[in-house]
Amino acid sequence: MYPSAFGYYRAASVQEAVALLGEHPDAKLLAGGHSLIPAMKLRLATPSALVDLGSVAELRGIRQQGETIVIGAMTPHREIEYSTELAKTCPILPEAAAVIGDPLVRNRGTIGGSLAHADPAADFPACVLALGGTLTIQGTAGGRTVEAADFFQDMFATALQPGEVLTEIQVPARQPGVGMAYEKFAHPASRYAIVGVAAVVRMNRSVCEEARVAMTGATSKPTRLTKLEAALAGKPLDEATLKATCVNVVSPDGLLGDHTASATFRAHLTDVFAKRALQRAAERSTSR
């Protein structure tokens, strides 16, 4: 596979990356490269230059600030998968990381790359959306934060403007009574989500106070299942309730479909995986 010719720049800092993007308007940021480089090899992407963020140390790492978890955009999936901290404070992220691609992909791919690329079948976008995360963006005009709900705009389209760099992802640390789970039906070849459902529930005794459920894989962007969320509020998340509520959660009309999984099948899988994710999220809410 042979990409068209392109320039290559390695940024040492976010500031330098922003400056390089300013100098090369047709450049693309290179994170883990596991989506961009295949696209370039197939000439689906033909950037004039790559600005490599791989050496920007400030973009990598996981830390907690009060009640918020801050994850550097260049943190590889593998670091999230094996983070003992996240296993306690935001277990949905390690769980989702563990089902991305294969170990080689997870060693290179980054959370920021996944979110900024906004592949409609990626795993992290639905999780960050369900968590109610925010994203920090740096540009020539300085920094800004965007709610996950506003960040994802369409297939491969986000709130990132030309010349901007996604630097950090903030998600709330798990509070008592909160349970979360990610359930995915993986494509047998790509292992991307045919349907993935991220569920974050806040339980009070056995009653659901709030459910945030987001899906990926079958919609052009990660999508909250608001109808389902509303139906669950104030209910126990027991087998009977879930069986009754996780029915026709989404309409097949407008869902993505292909020869591997039709829109009808994906709509059905959304029911199944919403139920499974909620079941596990509810179970985990009690394991404080």
Place this chain on the structure above:
Amino acid sequence: MEQYFGKAVKRVEDPRFLTGSGQYTDDLSLPRMAHVAMVRTPFAHARIRRIDTAQALEHPGVVAVITGQALRDANIGSIPPGWLLPDIKTPPHYAIAVDRVRHAGEIVAAVIAESRAIAEDAALLVDVEYEMLPAVSLGSAALASGAPAVHDEAIENVCFRWSIGDQAAVDAEFDRAAKTVKLSLRNSRLAPNAIEPRASLAQYVRASDELTLWTTSQNPHIHRLILAAFVLGIPEHKLRVISPDVGGGFGSKIFQYPEEVIVLYAARKLNRPVKWTARRTESFVSDSHGRDHESEAELAADDEGHVLALRVKTIANLGAYLTLFGPVVPTYLYGTLMNGPYRFRAIHCAVTGVFTHTAPVDALRGAGRPEATYLLERMMDRMAQELGQDPAELRRKNFIQPDAFPYQTPVALVYDSGNYEPALDKALTTLDYKRAREAQAALRKEGRYLGIGFSTYLEACGLAPSSLVGSLGAQAGQWESALVRVMPTGKVEVFTGAHSHGQGHETAFAQIVADDLQIPMDDVVIVHGDTAKVPFGWGSYGSRSAAVGASALKMALNKIRDKAAGIAAHLLEAAPEDVEMTGGQLHVKGVPERGKSFSDIALQAHLAHNLPEGMEPGLEATHFYDPKNFVYPFGTHVAVVEVDPETGRVTLQRYVAVDDCGPLINPMIAEGQVHGGIAHGVGQALLEHALYDEQGQFVAGSFLEYAMPRADDLPLFEIDHTVTPSPHNPLGVKGIGETGTIASTAAVANAVIDALGPFGITHLDMPFTAENVWRAIQGGKKAVA
């Protein structure tokens, strides 16, 4: 002396493969080498109105742009098929399309440049004006009236109509049968996906007017013969074909491909080395595919379940062009296998070979035999289901008995040997069949759906003898060569016409030599894959290396041993028949203390100071071995699957394989072949699908879409063997490279259908993707949870 035959000797070739030191075609680089990018049509069927190469030619670094017309003007011929059937249509297959393209991915121009990157850039600048034509991708659709014609000379897109067996006898059996079952079955199309993509490098030496082609070939002599004599029209001795390390073939590297013709033509025309290596996306649309059958099958049995007759009608999709073995795979490698290990009174199998606007279809691991086994084993299960009999016991009662060999089947083959029940029993014991059925019944009450599926397959491989295959239409012999050359120091070079592209000949063949000459394995080197070194041979496909290639080696070794014994007898002043070889010494029987080592004899043979009267100096022997018959591996494979009724997802839980390939030369290598073969067959059943849409667009053209089986799709295989030697070859060995693929697809399919029994499902076509299974469950009766 150490005994090597039967030992799991570590593979001689692995250190270089595991350390990245292998030399594959793409690793080779020559001075002034130019690179090719192919311009491939995105359309399944179109008329080429005009090709404008001017812009590409102007691109800096471009050396040449070659079109189909240029090849025609240079009298470059069509690539011929290697097997002819009565009334077969063989439309020309030119390396580059001239006026019409007939499948997506067909080459319309080749751009040659200083680097591959430049060539790829310039390939985008070749301007081809097409007139779109309607296309057809499904075999049955191509036969329908009004279907678009692939070739004007093939009326209704029929390439051939072929049949085998006694139709009247079958009809009579059906008339008196107590029970008949009928199924429509589709055998899905597969892409071969060897880990090493195809590659070719051609070099021309003007001084001697000689061409050398390094290429990913399973059979370099066939490449030389066809490319020189039939395509380029040059003397065979002016082309040397070298097949260096090759990373898997599975059949796809048997055939002569357009790209090989293009690099050879370009190297001579430009007087520069020219290289092409397939991008994976090119592999998907240009490697010959496998399978793709639509069949109607009927099986008749008496009321106790003894099978009587089988009636099969198959439409075999051949793709747009006939490649080397395209005609034989769905005929003589398919219809003749319909008997399996069972006692049939009559079988009739009729096959229509059909052209479509898709990539050519040819041999793929198993080649016809997986298709036959899938059909037959599905029918056996369907009959068991119909009669309410246990599928294992139905098979058992139909087995040919061990005293019935040689056994003449109703479809031409004569089985040389077999003993089918011990393999079935071993598999049932390993599985603990009774307990597995109990567990299945218990779990069904919990709403879990397990299935157990059998495949008591039979394979015919090592096609032979040459006179027989010739009478059936082969344009080739099916013998094999071996040259054993002993050096003065007693080291041994073996030149085999067989070819290793993963099979481990450098190890297994050396084991045979070391045992026979009682020398260390380190003293033996196996050379293959170079027409300038190796005597003419037919290469490796159809599981022929051990049965035919190693048998040729064994026969050549006998000649070496005889001559060595003659020299030893002379030196020991004894009669040759009184000399024996033990402990690495040739000595007079009963006098082991006074002997000559093999290296002593080798030296004496070369010095020739004191040889028996009239004996030629040297120690070298060649043997061309033409077997008397095929060999017939067999066995029992059992798959246990679980179906998730909510999602339709199938999980393979257990896999038991008991194979009989005769004596195992190297059990580790045999086990590796079984593992790979099972994975390949499971891939077809559960995951893989080389799918074209109705317009002839290939919709699974990358590993994002085409699902190859991976380690986590598979359980740990439980493998065992029985040993029934072939009576007619000197080693008693049979093939093992394809058994796994031949057996496993049917075993998994039967397991899935067994799991779906509670939903009233009696058949479902592959692949058993989640959606296919889920839809079947929705359409079936509701199970009682």
